[in-house]
Amino acid sequence: MGITALRTENLSKRYGRLLAVDDLTLDVAAGEVFGFLGPNGAGKSTTIRMLLGLARPTTGQAWIFDTDAADVAVAHRRLAHVPADVALWPRMTGAEILDLLGRVGPGVDAAYRDELVERFALDVSKPAGTYSTGNRQKIALVAAFSTRAPLLVLDEPTSGLDPLMEREFRHAVGAARDNGQTVFLSSHQLAEVEAVCDRVAILRAGKLVEVASVAALRRLHRTEVSATFTGTPPDLGGVPGIDDLHRDGPVGVRFTLDGSPAAALHALADAEVATIAVREPSLEEIFLAYYGQDAR
Amino acid sequence: MSTATLPSRPPGPALAALALRQIRRGAVSVTAGCAGMSALVVTMYHDQALDPAALEALARNPAIRTLFGEPVALDDPGGFTVWRTGAILAVLLAVWSSLAATRILRGEEDAGRWHLLLSGRTTLTGAVRAHLGVLAAVPLAAGAAVAAAMIAAGASAGGSLLHGAGLAAAGFFFVAVGGLTAQLFPSRSAANGAAAAVMVLGLLTRMVGDGLTELAWLRWLSPFGLVALTRPFGADRWLPLGVLAVAALLLLALTAWLAARRDVGGAIIATAGxxxxRTTLLGSVTAFAVRRTLRPLAGWVAGVAAYYLLIGLVTRSMTDFLTANPQFTEMAAQAGFTLGTVEGYAATLFALLAIPAGVFVAARLAALAADETAHRLALLLAAPVTRTRLLAAEAATATGAALVLITVAGVALWAGSAVAGAGLTLGDALAGALNVVPIVLLCLGAAVLALGWMPRIVAGVGALPAAGGFLWQVVADSIDAPAWIGVLSPFAHLAAVPASSPGWRAAIVMTGVAAAAALVGAVGYRRRDLRT
Structure with a gap:
């Protein structure tokens, strides 16, 4: 993977006393579906605004396929965007807006656009003023996917969609991936990120706290183990890697496992284990583990 | 866990406070402006020493009456002030009142903020009532301030009170008009357009009614006509004010009745299904700018064309009158008008064209700022479109549209004067109209400057060279201000085309200033963060 679709170097944005994005260095390879996570106010949208040249970085720089992100006339020929808060001209119909965006945008696959309109069940003959939040979002999604642009920058694109439409969205992301396009997806829908993303970045208070594949994130985190014993449960206190040890009824224990499981398995093997269940954390649990103590 | 909740109080005061927060700045400036201007003109009034026969002739002339309203008691400081500033202040209050009403009603509702507001105990009708109630207090305060200021400056109490009440009633009526159009139309721009149409129609009706004796009754149908019919410092009639107040109250009642019959976020005149x-003019940013300009341009063209056609129609009687009464040519010159010939008359009235044309370009740039605030530009600017290109497209389109507006005004005045047989050539009419282009460019420059550095106040800053400059000149002329104060208005530098040849130097200087402002604005627009 030689080509970089999106890159930032020491990107920072300061609003008065608030450092909204703090020294963000990020590298998204071409063809990757990249999740961008963080609670409200973590700086996700500010980062995206800088990637799109809508906001100027206080320090640092961003590149879209090795073009300075501030040079929008060139950079935007290779990207399409779905904003978090889609606002449309109320008197124009959906079809007119799609036509406009197709003609000023980086190009459009008209057949695919018609297919997407069909899939997302959009009535494009209505003026945009009559659209719900979800329908406005669908217009932006159809416009973005139908460009077939090499990079899609999506800012919480499914927050107003129903589960059926969310499925269509995942379908479209899958098609983009098969097509070799890069998707940069900022989202709160952790199940969705888990389902479609190769790698995720986690942002907290403007700082990047983690960039890893979803599988690697799981590995980095504690596995939850519950076991029952035929006799008295052994004393697992002090065993390396075992944390949060609880008794679970007279014959059971629960604990979390951090790092290598070898010592814990040894300790368990010496006792009479009746059942054992090992559960990997969901992305949601990982997410909450990052933010639980220190919100924002 | 039990938490203490606030005791249940009626939501009225909270709503009123919310409405007040949104209008307080404008309310204070409009009140202070009206009172200050009236007091200044009263204070600086010099006895014009007109003989009664001349006054009689002036009051009888249809053209004078069409343009400036019926002159009443010009020999009195108060009466002169009413004639000089009354119509301007009535229009100013009407514009502010209707714009403020549509802004805090339809604008807030359109932005979705009323969904939150009305999820509480407040009903839609209740919210509309509370907002209009607060708003209605502003013209009342402005009228009271005008009366107080004039009395303090030495005008007689009875006439001052009536004049103040007249201004208040005009403002109050347009609060109601704004409130009504905000219920009728689904967008703020449509509501503004309808309110503006009522205003222009009211003005034209007043002009026709003042000008033609046999149609004098028309004034009873126009809010501005009713205000003029009160004749402060003369006949001092209160009845027309009663009519206007009752009309306004009926409109308010209708507004409340309609508010109770529609959905939050909806309108009486529903959006089409x-x-x-229609995919014409969607191919580029420039084409799209043209597309969005066409509809407002049509409205402005209709209003401006009607006004200048009427001006053209009375050309002949106006100039004939002035030739017969040279005393007034001099008096008009004192008031800032040079009206001796057809050309001079046309030049004077074309200078006024700078105001609608300048406000129009300011409004177009303000629409771009509004698109940004409403996040509509995010999708457009995610395309390979630079901000400079977007701004250039908008500015060029606004300028082109303003040129259309100006040309239409020139042709309309020429057509009207041709019908009246006044002998003004089309070339002269167009030259006179196009003479205001530098001031329009100043408005454009100011608006772009504001867009780059102070995007919240694009409309105000953009309209300043034209509307502010005009008021500045009126006041400076009325009070015989020192020359250095007068020259601050761009109107002081406008040559009287077609009566005299164009002032190229002033035009070039104004254009240069406009270009510099636009450049600085464009740099700011390129550099700043967009509010999307």
């Missing part, structure tokens, strides 16, 4: 796509 589906329709086939």
């Amino acid at each position: 589906g329709r086939p796509a």
Whole structure:
């Protein structure tokens, strides 16, 4: 993977006393579906605004396929965007807006656009003023996917969609991936990120706290183990890697496992284990583990 | 866990406070402006020493009456002030009142903020009532301030009170008009357009009614006509004010009745359902700018064309009158008008064209700022479109549209004067109209400057060279201000085309200033963060 679709170097944005994005260095390879996570106010949208040249970085720089992100006339020929808060001209119909965006945008696959309109069940003959939040979002999604642009920058694109439409969205992301396009997806829908993303970045208070594949994130985190014993449960206190040890009824224990499981398995093997269940954390649990103590 | 909740109080005061927060700045400036201007003109009034026969002739002349309203008691400081500033202040209050009403009603509702507001105990009708109630207090305060200021400056109490009440009633009526159009139309721009149409129609009706004796009754149908019919410092009639107040109250009642019969976020005149796509003028940013300008341009063209056609129609009687009464040519010159010939008359009235044309370009740039605030530009600017290109497209389109507006005004005045047989050539009429282009460019420059550095106040800053400059000149002329104060208005530098040849130097200087402002603004627009 030689080509970089999106890159930032020491990107920072300061609003008065608030450092909204703090020294963000990020590298998204071409063809990757990249999740961008963080609670409200973590700086996700500010980062995206800088990637799109809508906001100027206080320090640092961003590149879209090795073009300075501030040079929008060139950079935007290779990207399409779905904003978090889609606002449309109320008197124009959906079809007119799609036509406009197709003609000023980086190009459009008209057949695919018609297919997407069909899939997302959009009535494009209505003026945009009559659209719900979800329908406005669908217009932006159809416009973005139908460009077939090499990079899609999506800012919480499914927050107003129903589960059926969310499925269509995942379908479209899958098609983009098969097509070799890069998707940069900022989202709160952790199940969705888990389902479609190769790698995720986690942002907290403007700082990047983690960039890893979803599988690697799981590995980095504690596995939850519950076991029952035929006799008295052994004393697992002090065993390396075992944390949060609880008794679970007279014959059971629960604990979390951090790092290598070898010592814990040894300790368990010496006792009479009746059942054992090992559960990997969901992305949601990982997410909450990052933010639980220190919100924002 | 039990938490203490606030005791249940009626939501009225909270709503009123919310409405007040949104209008307080404008309310204070409009009140202070009206009172200050009236007091200044009263204070600086010099006895014009007109003989009664001349006054009689002036009051009888249809053209004078069409343009400036019926002169009443010009020999009195108060009466002169009413004639000189009354119509301007009535229009100013009407514009502010209707714009403020549509802004805090339809604008807030359109932005979705009323969904939150009305999820509480407040009903839609209740919210509309509370907002209009607060708003209605502003013209009342402005009228009271005008009366107080004039009395303090030495005008007689009875006439001052009536004049103040007249201004208040005009403002109050347009609060109601704004409130009503905000219920009728689904967008703020449509509501503003309808309110503006009522205003222009009211003005034209007043002009026709003042000008033609046999149609004098028309003034009873116009809010501005009713205000003029009160004749402060003369006949001092209160009845027309009663009519206007009752009309306003009826409109308010209708507004409340309609508010109770529609959905939050909806309008009485519903948005059309589906329709086939109209894909002309969507091919580029410039084409799209043209597309969005056409509809407002049509409205402005209709109003300006009607006004200048009427002006053209009375050309002949105006100039004939002035030739017969040279005393007034001099008096008009004192008031800032040079009206001796057809050309001089046309030049004077074309100078006024700078105001609608300048406000129009300011409004177009303000629409771009509004698109940004409403996040509509995010999708457009995610395309390979630079901000400079977007701004250039908008500015060029606004300028082109203003040129259309100006040309239409020139042709309309020429057509009217041709019908009246006044002998003004089309070339002269167009030259006179195009003479205001530098001031329009100043408005454009100011608006772009504001867009780059102070995007919240694009409309105000953009309208300043034209509307502010005009008021500045009126006041400076009325009070015989020192020359250095007068020259601050761009109107002081406008040559009287077609009566005299164009002032190229002033035009070049104004254009240069406009270009510099636009450049600085464009740099700011390129550099700043967009509010999307």
